[in-house]
Amino acid sequence: MLPEAKLNLRGGLRLTYAAALLAVFVVGAGAGGLASRGHLLSWLREAFAAPAPQPAHEAQQIDGAGPRRHNTHLHAIDLQRLPLTGVSGTGGGIEEIGDGRLFYATGHGAFGLIDLDGAQHVAPFRIEMNEEALKKNPVFNAPTFNFHWFRVTDILATPLGGGRYRLLVGHHIYDETQRCVSLNLSRAEITVKDDAVSLSAPFRIIFTAAPCITFFGPEWDNAFWGHLSGGRLIGAPDGRVLFSTGDHGYSGVSGYPAVAADKGSTLGKILTVDPETGASSIYASGLRNPQGLFLDRSGRLWETEHGPRGGDELNLIREGGDYGWPFDTLGTDYGPKPWPLGEHKGRHDGHEGRRGGALPPVFAFVPSIGVSNLIEYRGAAFPLWRGDLLVESLMDSSLYRVRLDGERVEYVERINLGGRDETRLRDIVELRDGRLALWTDASALIVLSNPDAARGAKPYLDAAIVQRATADMSPAERAVAIAAGENYGPGTPAMRSPAAARGMQIHRDRCLSCHAVNGSGSVGPTHRGLVGRPVGAQQARDAGVADGAAGAERAQVAPSVWSGASAAAFAVHPEKALPSSAMAPVALTPEEQRDLAAYLETLK
Numbered sequence: 001m002l003p004e005a006k007l008n009l010r011g012g013l014r015l016t017y018a019a020a021l022l023a024v025f026v027v028g029a030g031a032g033g034l035a036s037r038g039h040l041l042s043w044l045r046e047a048f049a050a051p052a053p054q055p056a057h058e059a060q061q062i063d064g065a066g067p068r069r070h071n072t073h074l075h076a077i078d079l080q081r082l083p084l085t086g087v088s089g090t091g092g093g094i095e096e097i098g099d100g101r102l103f104y105a106t107g108h109g110a111f112g113l114i115d116l117d118g119a120q121h122v123a124p125f126r127i128e129m130n131e132e133a134l135k136k137n138p139v140f141n142a143p144t145f146n147f148h149w150f151r152v153t154d155i156l157a158t159p160l161g162g163g164r165y166r167l168l169v170g171h172h173i174y175d176e177t178q179r180c181v182s183l184n185l186s187r188a189e190i191t192v193k194d195d196a197v198s199l200s201a202p203f204r205i206i207f208t209a210a211p212c213i214t215f216f217g218p219e220w221d222n223a224f225w226g227h228l229s230g231g232r233l234i235g236a237p238d239g240r241v242l243f244s245t246g247d248h249g250y251s252g253v254s255g256y257p258a259v260a261a262d263k264g265s266t267l268g269k270i271l272t273v274d275p276e277t278g279a280s281s282i283y284a285s286g287l288r289n290p291q292g293l294f295l296d297r298s299g300r301l302w303e304t305e306h307g308p309r310g311g312d313e314l315n316l317i318r319e320g321g322d323y324g325w326p327f328d329t330l331g332t333d334y335g336p337k338p339w340p341l342g343e344h345k346g347r348h349d350g351h352e353g354r355r356g357g358a359l360p361p362v363f364a365f366v367p368s369i370g371v372s373n374l375i376e377y378r379g380a381a382f383p384l385w386r387g388d389l390l391v392e393s394l395m396d397s398s399l400y401r402v403r404l405d406g407e408r409v410e411y412v413e414r415i416n417l418g419g420r421d422e423t424r425l426r427d428i429v430e431l432r433d434g435r436l437a438l439w440t441d442a443s444a445l446i447v448l449s450n451p452d453a454a455r456g457a458k459p460y461l462d463a464a465i466v467q468r469a470t471a472d473m474s475p476a477e478r479a480v481a482i483a484a485g486e487n488y489g490p491g492t493p494a495m496r497s498p499a500a501a502r503g504m505q506i507h508r509d510r511c512l513s514c515h516a517v518n519g520s521g522s523v524g525p526t527h528r529g530l531v532g533r534p535v536g537a538q539q540a541r542d543a544g545v546a547d548g549a550a551g552a553e554r555a556q557v558a559p560s561v562w563s564g565a566s567a568a569a570f571a572v573h574p575e576k577a578l579p580s581s582a583m584a585p586v587a588l589t590p591e592e593q594r595d596l597a598a599y600l601e602t603l604k
Contacts, residue, residue, distance in 0.1 A: 069451055069584055071513055072401070072415050074384040076460040078451040079417055083444050086110060086122050090227075090441045091151035093427040097192055098159055102429070102437060102445070105169060107151040111190075113197050114445060116437075125199040127152065127169055127186060134174040134181075139215045145223040150174070150181060153231020154427070156241060158275075163192045164200060168241060168275060170231035173205075180212035183229055185243055185273060206278035209266040211259070213248045225249030228306070232293040232373065240272045242283065244290035244303070251288070251326045252341055260286050260325045268325065270303065270317060286323040286358055292374040292391065300407075304371040304391055305361075307331035308339060312371040313361035314391065316407055324348060324358025330366065363402070363409040370394030373427050379434025381450045384461075392425035392438065399425065399438070417446065465516060503599025510586050511571070511596075517603060524583065528603050530567055535560045535578070564597035571596070 067078035089107025094114075097103050102114040108131075111123040129150070139145050153170040160166055167188045172181050185208075189201035215223050230246035247268035252258030260268025263282065270284040270293070284303075292304030301317040311331030315323055326341050328348045333339045343349075348360040365371060372392035377385045389402040401413040417423070425446075427439035438446040452459050470478060507517075507527070514524045560566075570578065571586040572593065588596065 067449070067451070068418065070415070070417065071460070073413050074461065075382050076451050076513070077382075077415075078449045080447045080449070081444050082114070082116075082118075082447065084114070084120055085443075086112075087443045089151055090148045090424070091153055091231075091426065092439065093152070093154040093233075094429050094437060094439045094445070095155055095157040096429050096431055096437070097157065097165070099192070100432065101192075103155070103157055103165075103190075103192070103197065104439065104445075105152050105155045107148060107441075109152050109171065111197065113192065113195070115195075116431075116447060119195070121195050121197065123190075123197045123199075127171055127188075127203050128173075129171055130174040130176065133176040137174075137176075137179065137215075139223050142218065142223050144218070144221060145215075146227070149222075149224055149226030149229075151226060151229070153183070153229050154233045156233040156235060157190070158235065160189070165190050165192065166275065168233055169203070170233055170243065172226060172229070173208075175212055178212055178214075180214045181224065181226065181248075182212045183209040183231060183245055183248070183267070185233075185241075185278070187275060206275065207243070207271075207273050207280055209245045209271075211250075211257075211265060211267070213250065216249065222249070228289040230287070230290040232290060234293050234295060236272065236295070237299070239275075241275055242293060242295075242301070243271045243273050243280075244287070244293050245269050245271065246287070246289040247325070253326075258326050258341075260288060261322075261327065270301075283319055284317050284321045284323065286321075286325045286328075288325040288329075291372050294374050294376060294389075296376040296389075297378065302374060302376070302389060304374050306371060307364070307368060309334045309336055310366045310368055312365040312368045314363040314365075314371075314374075314389075314402065314409070315359070315361050318359065321359045324360075328358040328360075330361070330364045331368070362407060363412070365400075365412075369396070369398065369400065370424070372425055375428050375430055377430060377436075379430050381434030381436075381453060390428060390436070392428050394424040394426070394441070397423040397425070399428075417448075460513065497598055499595045499598040500602050501599075503595035503597070506588070506592050506596050507599055510588070514583075527567075527600060530562050531564055531601055531604060533562050535562060564599075564601040565593075567600050568593040568597040 067080045070077050070079060087104075087106045087110070091107035092105045094102045094104045097113070101116065103111070104114060105111050105127075109127040109129050111125065111127075113121040113123070115121075129152075131150075134140055134150065140147070150172050153172075155170075156168040157165040158168075167190050169186045169188070171184055171186065173184050174181055184205050186203045186205050188199060188203040191198050191200040213224070213226075216225070225248045228246040228248050230244040232244045234242050236242055245267050247258075247260045250256045250259040250267065252261070257265075259265040262268075263285065266280065266282070268285065268287050269282050270287065270290060271280045272283050273280045287303070287305055288308070289306035290303050291306060292302070294302050296302060303313075303315045303317050305313045305315060305323075307313060307329055308331040311329055313323075313330070317323075326339075327343070329339055329342055330346060330348050331339065332345070338345055348358065348364075370393055372394050374389055374391040377388050377390055379386070385401060387404065389404065391400040391402055393400060397417045399415045399417060401415060403410040403412075417425075423444075423446075424441035425438050426441055429437045429439075431437055434450075436448040438448070440446060458464060473481070511527065515527045517526065517528050568588065570576075571583075572588050574581045574583040574585060
């Protein structure tokens with residue numbers, strides 16, 4: 001997003017800044033550097049989409065669209081997107097408050113409450129980051145300065161009783177004397193009562209990471225590398241907190257120090273911090289941008305970390321461990337170019353002069369996924385995910401489910417949540433009822449639930465319609481089943497035309513999870529014999545009424561029978577043909593509709 005000093009959300013951009021941007025893009029394109037400045041495009045998109053701030057304590061009704069269903073390997077999920085007002089910037093975070101609501105912080109230091117039944121309450125306080133002084137620095141007007149990278153990194157709320165919470169906030173502060181930006185940990189107390197949240201003890205800085213980060217010169221693509229801030233917070237069993245810090249681009253190249261490898265610096269580290277005194281110690285080092293941090297039920301500390309180009313890492317953190325950055329990485333430099341400090345390109349093998357080398361990642365994502373926060377799932381809503389790690393991505397609107405075998409990764413499932421490409425998943429919380437809340441950089445909260453559990457329906461993986469094991473069949477049944485394989489040929493219904501064959505695959509991908517072909521027990525009516533059946537007939541039988549006119553009346557449609565074409569059209573727009581249907585629309589192209597219709601005609 002464009003720097004706020006040059007942006008009026010209701011009035012647009014100042015002409016001077018628009019002219020400057022135009023010059024940057026023209027020069028960049030002519031020099032082949034347009035891609036390296038591609039983040040300016042996202043600035044522009046966010047600038048015109050950002051909502052205006054709302055008055056403190058004013059409850060804003062969340063007007064989210066209905067849930068969208070997604071099928072994953074082991075569970076179906078319903079996705080509910082809840083748009084938020086007064087939320088801008090990247091970063092921030094969420095915490096579940098004891099009464100089932102979410103307390104949130106925006107990237108620009110505002111706070112509030114979200115009721116998951118449909119209301120947002122903006123808090124009357126902010127955290128001081130000295131933004132006004134920063135806006136007076138000439139770097140603020142530079143095309144390479146991204147104001148959204150100067151931000152709140154995370155929050156941690158600990159209950160104190162009586163609706164009071166200790167609030168810890170990781171955030172940047174601009175030091176106008178030294179003209180640099182520091183990463184800090186501040187403490188306050190908040191009180192939550194009814195729909196209001198108030199500040200009952202003011203913010204106080206308890207820890208500041210060193211060194212303070214100066215701005216990069218105009219020859220750099222980024223004047224401030226705040227997106228490499230880390231800043232994740234979790235509570236430790238002994239009452240201390242774990243606080244991750246990124247290197248902010250101080251990576252040992254082009255004159256800048258390698259702070260992650262320097263034990264005298266608290267950047268590029270995971271730290272333990274006493275929340276009362278601010279006393280700190282280094283827990284682990286050699287980290288570039290530790291975006292995710294989580295203690296699993298066994299007490300193991302997992303961390304997700306941005307590599308440079310390629311090589312986003314999942315690390316199992318051991319106290320005192322050195323994880324290699326900037327000397328060991330699976331990634332390369334942007335360009336692409338070799339990473340100048342890595343001795344073994346594309347490997348994490350340690351290097352000469354370091355006793356014992358560096359600890360390698362448990363898993364790496366190549367190419368990078370823009371890895372973000374993670375949790376270990378423990379809830380009841382998605383029982384087949386218990387014990388899996390859920391890793392967020394800042395790319396492709398995706399969540400990654402990591403199945404573990406001890407400390408080994410068995411497999412990784414990408415769960416694309418759809419929506420806009422710019423839906424970057426920033427923070428994740430498992431709610432008390434097992435649902436998942438995802439904080440995004442798109443001014444919205446995403447809530448994931450299990451539609452089968454919510455509706456009391458049969459499970460997504462339904463044992464009632466499972467194939468019979470051969471060992472459980474009689475010899476006669478096995479003989480019939482094997483002999484049936486000889487019946488395939490040109491006259492077989494599913495093989496009569498290429499269109500029907502394509503339609504069969506479409507049906508398997510889009511329809512079979514809810515509509516069986518052989519047998520019963522599916523969520524919706526069986527599709528075997530659908531063509532020629534009166535519309536609403538099976539729903540009427542399920543309700544205990546007769547076929548024909550009585551069934552049609554119960555289904556609220558005129559008496560008619562299904563054809564392959566009408567059934568395929570119904571899948572695309574169910575609300576038009578059958579207003580009482582609870583079926584969600586299926587996205588099909590006209591060609592896919594024709595192929596599906598051809599296949600349904602064979603199921604007689």
